[in-house]
Amino acid sequence: MLKLFGRERPIHEILGSGKVADILLWRNKAISGAHFIGMMGIWFLFEVAEYxxxxxxxxxxxxxxxxxxxxxxxxxxxxxxxxxxxxxxxxxxxxxxxxxxxxxxxxxxxxxxxxxxxxxxxxxxxxxxxxxxxxxxxxSTPNLLFIVLVCMGTHPHLYEKHEAKVESLVDLINQKVFEIYKTLNENIISKIPKWPKKTD
Incomplete structure (x- = not known):
C-alpha cells in the first residue's frame, strides 16, 4: 500500500518517538486533551478576549x-x-x-x-x-514581539557604541530612583504601622 509522502517509517518514529510524539498522536488521551484545551484557552485569551x-x-x-x-x-x-x-x-x-x-x-x-x-x-x-x-x-502581543525584536537588533550595537554615556545615564537614574524611594520611605512608608510579628 502506497503511504502518504512516500514515507517508509511509522509516523511515531518520524515525530521523534518521544513524549512529543505521544502527545501529538494522542497515545495518552488525558495529557493530549489537557494540551489541546490549554492551547484553546490561550487562543481564546489572546484572540477572542483580546488579553x-x-x-x-x-x-x-x-x-x-x-x-x-x-x-x-x-x-x-x-x-x-x-x-x-x-x-x-x-x-x-x-x-x-x-x-x-x-x-x-x-x-x-x-x-x-x-x-x-x-x-x-x-x-x-x-x-x-x-x-x-x-x-x-x-x-498588543504582536507589537510587544516587534518591540522586543527591534530592541534585540539595535540595543547591543548602540550600547557598544555609546557605552560610557549609557553607564553614566543608568548610574544617574539609579541615584534618582534611590533618592525618591528614600524620601518616600522616610515620609510615608516608615510612618505606616506594621503588623505585630507573631512570637513563638
Whole structure:
C-alpha cells in the first residue's frame, strides 16, 4: 500500500518517538486533551478576549503572590503547613547569562516578598505589577514581539557604541530612583504601622 509522502517509517518514529510524539498522536488521551484545551484557552485569551501578554503575566504573578502570601501568613497564624515552593531557576547560557541571573533574582525576590510578613512591601509590589498590567493593556502581543525584536537588533550595537554615556545615564537614574524611594520611605512608608510579628 502506497503511504502518504512516500514515507517508509511509522509516523511515531518520524515525530521523534518521544513524549512529543505521544502527545501529538494522542497515545495518552488525558495529557493530549489537557494540551489541546490549554492551547484553546490561550487562543481564546489572546484572540477572542483580546488579553495582552504583559497583562496576562502580571495578573498571573499577582494571583500567585496573593495565594502564597495568604498561605504563608495563614500557616503562621493557624499552624497550617507552610507552602513548599520549589526554587525555579532558568538555566544560564553563555549568551543570556546576565539576563538569566536577573530573571532568577527577580523571581526569588517576588517569592521572598510573598512569603514574608511585610504587608507594606507586599502591597507596593502588587501595586507596581498592577500598574505594569494597566500599561500592558495598550501594548498588543504582536507589537510587544516587534518591540522586543527591534530592541534585540539595535540595543547591543548602540550600547557598544555609546557605552560610557549609557553607564553614566543608568548610574544617574539609579541615584534618582534611590533618592525618591528614600524620601518616600522616610515620609510615608516608615510612618505606616506594621503588623505585630507573631512570637513563638
Amino acid at each position: 495582552n501578554l504583559v497583562t496576562f503575566f502580571c495578573h498571573v504573578t499577582i494571583t500567585t503572590m496573593l495565594v502564597v502570601f495568604i498561605w504563608s501568613n495563614g500557616a503562621r497564624a493557624f499552624n497550617w503547613t507552610p507552602p513548599n515552593i520549589p526554587v525555579i531557576q532558568l538555566e544560564e547560557s553563555m549568551l543570556y547569562k546576565d539576563l538569566c541571573e536577573k530573571v532568577n533574582f527577580f523571581m526569588l525576590t517576588l517569592i521572598n516578598i510573598a512569603c514574608g510578613n511585610d504587608i507594606i512591601h507586599f502591597c507596593l509590589t502588587l501595586l507596581a505589577i498592577e500598574l505594569l498590567a494597566m500599561i500592558g493593556n495598550y501594548v
